[in-house]
Amino acid sequence: MPKLTIDGHEVEVDPGLTVLQACELQGIEIPRFCYHERLSIAGNCRMCLVAMKGSPKPIASCAMPVAEGMVIETDTPQVHKMRKGVMEFLLINHPLDCPICDQGGECDLQDQAMAYGFDRSRYHENKRAVEDKYMGPLIKTIMTRCIHCTRCIRFASEVAGVPELGATGRGEHMEITTYLEHAMTSELSGNVIDLCPVGALTSRPYAFVARPWELRKTETIDVMDALGSNIRVDSRGSEVLRVLPRINDDVNEEWISDKTRFACDGLRRQRLDRPYVRRQGRLQPANWDEAFAAIAERVNGTEGSRIAAIVGDLACAESMAALKDLMEALGAPHIDCRQDGAYLEGEPRSSYLFNSTIAGIEAADACLLIGSNPRVEAPVLNARLRKRYLAGGFAVGLIGEPADLSYPYDHVGTTAGDLGRILAGAHPFAERLRGAERPMLVLGMGALVGRDGAAVLAAARRLAEDVGMIDPAKPWNGFNVLHTAAARVGGLDLGLLPGAQGRDVRGILDGAATGAIDVVFLLGADEIDMARLGQAFVIYQGHTGDAGASRADVILPGAAYTEKDALYVNTEGRCQAALRAVHPPGEAREDWAILRALSDVLGKTLPYDSIRELRARMAEDCPWMGAVDSVVAARWGGFGREGPLGDEPLRSTIDNFYLTNPVCRASVTMAECVAARAGLADDRTGTDG
């Protein structure tokens, strides 16, 4: 390991580090704009200059690898003078519009100008002005502020895999733009806002909304997909104003999807802020007592076998546990958390988890995607797959509809039958998997929602066993289920599945349509066919007025994910705790408490009075829910049901990335994204045809 001297201290660091990284390890902060630890090195801002003994010129520490015997000075008058010089050059063409700049207060240039800036300008010519560029409905651009660090270009090409940003012109005329100013077609585009060290790229929906020091910051968990991205919710008063990523290298690194970041305006619209009861065919505002009384009137005296419950995609573990206990108390076996009808079993746990873990993708060397389009189902996870692809030696195969995943793949087949052919070894990709050290597969919901879901699950299990994806010795388990719903794994963990003689989602809907089910409880379930609920009495508990609420006979207003302390289990089985950022609006309440209160009215009082007691009860069945933010390897076992594999093409269950749940359907920003994408699609047919 090379030994070098930094500011008079001899240190030994790993070879391959840069001088900047070595300095950071010593706790020495080096100012920088273009350098970012998750992007390639550009070395063009020159802010990280340090002095190196033997070099007549300063060196850019971000781009200089450490070497034996180097003598680095980071804190001499000479170094300060050099950095001041760089800062003066950067500020020559940077507008002095901090008071009207949205980056103000969280701007790298502003902060570093405090340390290295000069209090006046020696530049008396006209400053350069650059026309703003259109980059879509999410990113606001004020390109005069750009300092050409190229972080956004590198992010788009490397992480997002959409090489659409670039620098045109040169020298003073260099400008960052997309080709002919098309909107960026990435589900991760919002991250360039965080990466931009100045106010050139800012959030369009958040423009002129708030200053960072006005905001209350809550570290919590996202529910827009099953990844459980770690987020920070910035709120003021009762409003969530924006969502930013938190760093968690095991889950989302430091990226979040555009839906996670920008759907938060949906939390302010279409909210259910008071109970409603349907009277004479119309939903009328009511109070809690009236709503509970209406439910009690209908439920008391109804046999348990005629009561059913369906759980939606955003439900927290606490509400699901309370719902399950309530249904059990009512003697109702018809309960299902798989509202999309995906075939998943409750046992063993490994049958429905992303067993390799998300970070484990980086250890894999071959991957078969089955009925999944991770780019729309979990864009941040897709970025991890792309990262693995960029590292080299990663073969990806796809069974399902072809899609642009941002990395090349071998299109192995389209139908579940093609999975059978791989199993039989009839496709060369089977050999790739078999020859791999750590092969993995990603089973999407699209593969499990068909009539042959059980058979697909069994075939995937057999494939995993056949090609050596399950190896406890390494240890390695490459059998991965990629969920699309944040609630799903928690629901399966807690056993929100049909009991003995219980009906699944299809059965419940059939039963409601034919009159075999009288009462249906929807816990935030909006993505089912409401028309098939027939004459059933529908109770909808949720936070946003969507399909479920408009069909409901009684609406119980619940809390959204930013409004309650709640546990969510992500697709890899990691239980994470969300914290309340703001209070639920109006009379809305935390969901578990609503169910607890309802149980009281129904005379089936649930045995817990606080969330602590409820969580203790949950941790009895699911110990991992007592150990937040850890992943426990799940035992392998038999699951699935062998059967004929169908010839239907496997399609991702997500038709439109921006419209997957009630919150994003209520979001204006998401609607704008849909329109922008539609506009691009029209454009394509116009020019490419």
Added chain:
Amino acid sequence: MTGETAGHDRAAPAFTFSAENLKAARDVIAKYPEGRQASAVMPLLDLAQRQNGGWLSPAAIEYIADFLEMPRIRVWEVATFYTMYKLEPVGRHHVQVCTNLPCWLRGSDAILGTCREHLGIRVGETSEDNLFTLSEVECLGACVNAPMMQIGDDYYEDLSPDSVRAILDDLRAGGTPKPGSQIGRRSCEPVEMPDPATGTDGGDGGV
């Protein structure tokens, strides 16, 4: 926004390489290792510009991008980086007058002024008959024969206002003026050859 650019795209005629240029393009690509075809972007843009009447339309840039399997923005970056790729239509003859220091010292102001007057256009403009576009350019590397200008692929050197007028008139009439020095010296040999008899070296070379 997208509608506007889309309209722009549709208005521009589609671009495809002629059979001849297609072969030339493949020959250029063949110079680079397999899978490194993107290295050929600059010669291919030049081929496209020549075929497209001296400028690169968005259609041509997109064609090259698809041809080389490159993202469009990457080709756009190259095309905007180099001033010799024209992104606006130009006249049949692109008159590029050097105004860098050596040419300026040798009278390029007068040369440029003559061009402006004689063509009736300002720098950056194209004449109404679409014959001439006038540009001011940086050093073209013929300082020894300053002042000079480039028209098409040819250099015209040792210019004077009169010779400039003659060249432009000839071009307008459809002729092909003789490129190179306009005062008859060969290449960049001294204007006055040294006289072996007297040993003088031709003085300071003033024209």
